[in-house]
Structure formats: C-alpha cells, structure tokens
Amino acid sequence: MNIEFQPIELFHEQDVVGRLVLIDGKLAGVLAQLSEAHGDSAGKWFLECGFGALGRCDTEFEDLEAARRWFEQAIAPNKG
Amino acid sequence: MTDYDRLIRRLETIAGLNDEDKLALRQLPLRKRAFDENRDLVSQGDKPTECCVILEGMAARYKIVSGGRRQIISLHFAGDLPDLQSLYLDRMDHGLFALTPVRAAFMPHESVRALIRRNDRINDILIRYALIDAAIFRQWIANIGRRTAYERIAHVFCEVYVRMRTLTLTEEGSLHLPMTQAELGDATGLSPVHVNRVLQRMRKDGLIVSRGDVHAVANWERLRRAADFTDEYLHLRQLRTA
Incomplete structure (x- = not known):
C-alpha cells in the first residue's frame, strides 16, 4: 500500500492548508491543518472526511507521520 | 429561594400547583449533596433508590459508545428531575454528570411514590414531566440526525x-x-x-x-x-x- 499526501488549498475560512490522502493513487480522505483559530490544537492535522472504512475519525494528528500511521492501521487487513 | 422553591418553580412550568400541592412537596425529604465538575451524580448500571433534583448548576445525561466516545443526550438545570425514570426503571441505562459544579438533592423513591399515590395532581404533573422529556429527546434525534x-x-x-x-x-x-x-x-x-x-x-x-x-x-x-x-x-x- 502506498500512502501519499498531496498538498491542496482548502475552501475554509481559516483552515486552508490541506492534503489529499491518496492510497495507491486513489483518493481516500482529506486532511486539514488546524489554524491559530484552534488554540492549543493549532498546527495539528484533522481528518475532514475519509472514504469507505476511513469514514469517521475525530482524532487530531500531531503531524503527518502520525496521520500516516493512523491510515496504515485503518486499512490493515482485519486480524480476527 | 429555598431548594423546595426551585423544584416547585420547575413543576409550575408544567402545570399550576395549589397550596396543598406545594405543602406536600415541601414535606419530601431532601438529602443534599455537592458534586464537582465532571463527576457522576448517577452512573450507568446503578440501581438508584432515590430520584435527584438539580438545585444549582448544570448537569447532563449521557451514554458512552464503543471506543469511549460520549453522547450527551440532554441538559438539565435547577429544578429538573433528570433521573425521574428511576422511580419505575430499576437500572440506569445511561449516566448523569455535572457539567459545572452541581448541588443536588436526593428524594427517596418511597417518599415520592407515597406522595403521588396521595396527590393526583402531582402524579399527573410527573407523568407530563416524563412525556415532555421524551418530546425533548425526539427533538434532539431530529436535530442530530438531520440538521x-x-x-x-x-x-x-x-x-x-x-x-x-x-x-x-x-x-x-x-x-x-x-x-x-x-x-x-x-x-x-x-x-x-x-x-x-x-x-x-x-x-x-x-x-x-x-x-x-x-x-x-x-x-x-x-x-x-x-x-x-x-x-x-x-x-x-x-x-x-x-
């Protein structure tokens, strides 16, 4: 699995720095970097939306590496 | 305003109370307790033997879903009876916590039951109270689901x-x-x-x-x-x- 973060500007009032998350070239989600308007969370990354199994995550990621780890775990085959 | 006045004022937002009703309410024993912010007044799984009245501060009912995520399902202020259902439903299917520091009073179920058996008006008001509670939940479902x-x-x-x-x-x-x-x-x-x-x-x-x-x-x-x-x-x- 190849996870790629592609820079993109977001249509937000403040949180305009974004990344398209591509997994093997397919759009899997959109990350936004939180602006100063978010106080203590400023600079962290937030999953605005995710597709398929990546549907919902209210976690803020410290940096893009943390986001990458989360995506890797989320798409890992179920070990049940 | 006394603690009983808070309860009476709240019930009067539902229906009028006469002097006899108010006197009866003032005879309910109140065991008062203070709660720090974020503490549970009643927890999911508890089997309460008392109903609580919020006297000061703000409380919220909540449920925890998988992964520890919390859904707040209603908000409560002075005079509210947020666990009235415990009078008839033995086990708490949700929790109640203090959003701010809260002062609350607990009334034994037995005393409340004795009161509503004696006083039809108060019985009717408490039934309406529970029905209005349900109306508020319906509104919250529509709010969260579709707005x-x-x-x-x-x-x-x-x-x-x-x-x-x-x-x-x-x-x-x-x-x-x-x-x-x-x-x-x-x-x-x-x-x-x-x-x-x-x-x-x-x-x-x-x-x-x-x-x-x-x-x-x-x-x-x-x-x-x-x-x-x-x-x-x-x-x-x-x-x-x-």
Whole structure:
C-alpha cells in the first residue's frame, strides 16, 4: 500500500492548508491543518472526511507521520 | 429561594400547583449533596433508590459508545428531575454528570411514590414531566440526525436559552452556557474542530458573543431562525420569551 499526501488549498475560512490522502493513487480522505483559530490544537492535522472504512475519525494528528500511521492501521487487513 | 422553591418553580412550568400541592412537596425529604465538575451524580448500571433534583448548576445525561466516545443526550438545570425514570426503571441505562459544579438533592423513591399515590395532581404533573422529556429527546434525534452543524449548535443554544429564561435562571438576552467545545460536540455529534469553526461563524454572523466557554445571545431572532427553532416541543407554561 502506498500512502501519499498531496498538498491542496482548502475552501475554509481559516483552515486552508490541506492534503489529499491518496492510497495507491486513489483518493481516500482529506486532511486539514488546524489554524491559530484552534488554540492549543493549532498546527495539528484533522481528518475532514475519509472514504469507505476511513469514514469517521475525530482524532487530531500531531503531524503527518502520525496521520500516516493512523491510515496504515485503518486499512490493515482485519486480524480476527 | 429555598431548594423546595426551585423544584416547585420547575413543576409550575408544567402545570399550576395549589397550596396543598406545594405543602406536600415541601414535606419530601431532601438529602443534599455537592458534586464537582465532571463527576457522576448517577452512573450507568446503578440501581438508584432515590430520584435527584438539580438545585444549582448544570448537569447532563449521557451514554458512552464503543471506543469511549460520549453522547450527551440532554441538559438539565435547577429544578429538573433528570433521573425521574428511576422511580419505575430499576437500572440506569445511561449516566448523569455535572457539567459545572452541581448541588443536588436526593428524594427517596418511597417518599415520592407515597406522595403521588396521595396527590393526583402531582402524579399527573410527573407523568407530563416524563412525556415532555421524551418530546425533548425526539427533538434532539431530529436535530442530530438531520440538521447541519450550524443549525444543531444554534438549536442547543435556543433550547438552553428558552428553558433557562422560563426558570428565570438567566437574564433577557443572556445565555450562560458553560460548556466546552468538546462538550458541545458531544451534545451535537460533532468534533471539537467543527464546533470551533461553527462558533466562529456564529460570532461573525452576529448570532452570539462568547467569552471563553460562556456564550451569550447577540441576536435572538436570527439565532432562532438559524436553528429553525420553535418552543412547542418544550410544552412550557408561562413562557417569557419567543
């Protein structure tokens, strides 16, 4: 699995720095970097939306590496 | 205002009470307790033998879902009876926690049951109380299920404002809602990030003004319209607003 973060500007009032998350070239989600308007969370990354199994995550990621780890775990085959 | 007056004032937003009813309510034994912010008044799984009345502060009912995520399912103020159902349902299927420091009083189920067997009017009022509770839950389901983030938060503000105004717990135009963005998110099914963005837009649009986690109504009519809010589901008597 190849996870790629592609820079993109977001249509937000403040949180305009974004990344398209591509997994093997397919759009899997959109990350936004939180602006100063978010106080203590400023600079962290937030999953605005995710597709398929990546549907919902209210976690803020410290940096893009943390986001990458989360995506890797989320798409890992179920070990049940 | 005595602790009994708070309960009586709340019940009078549902229906009128005569002197005999009030005297009977004043004879209920109240065991008073104080709770720090974030402490449970009653927890899921408890089997209470008392019902509680909020005397001061704000409390919320909640459920925890998988992964420890919390959904706040209702908000409660002075005079409210947030675990009235425990009178008939043995086991708490949700918890009740203090959003702010809370003072509450606990009334033994036996005493409440004895009172409603003696007094039909109070019995009817408590049944109406439980039915109105259900109406509020219906409204919250519609709110969380089908409204936008902006509308949801505006709706919670409108409800809190109208309920607190009716209980004369807040001044005209002033909304004391000491909820953090995470708590507002738990009440509206939104992430703190979304709550923060919505609050900023609401301030920019002139609907509310905020100081930290305390918000005030800046323009009631616009807030009401943004939320598509009507107070009919609260079934309140003696409405002073709207």
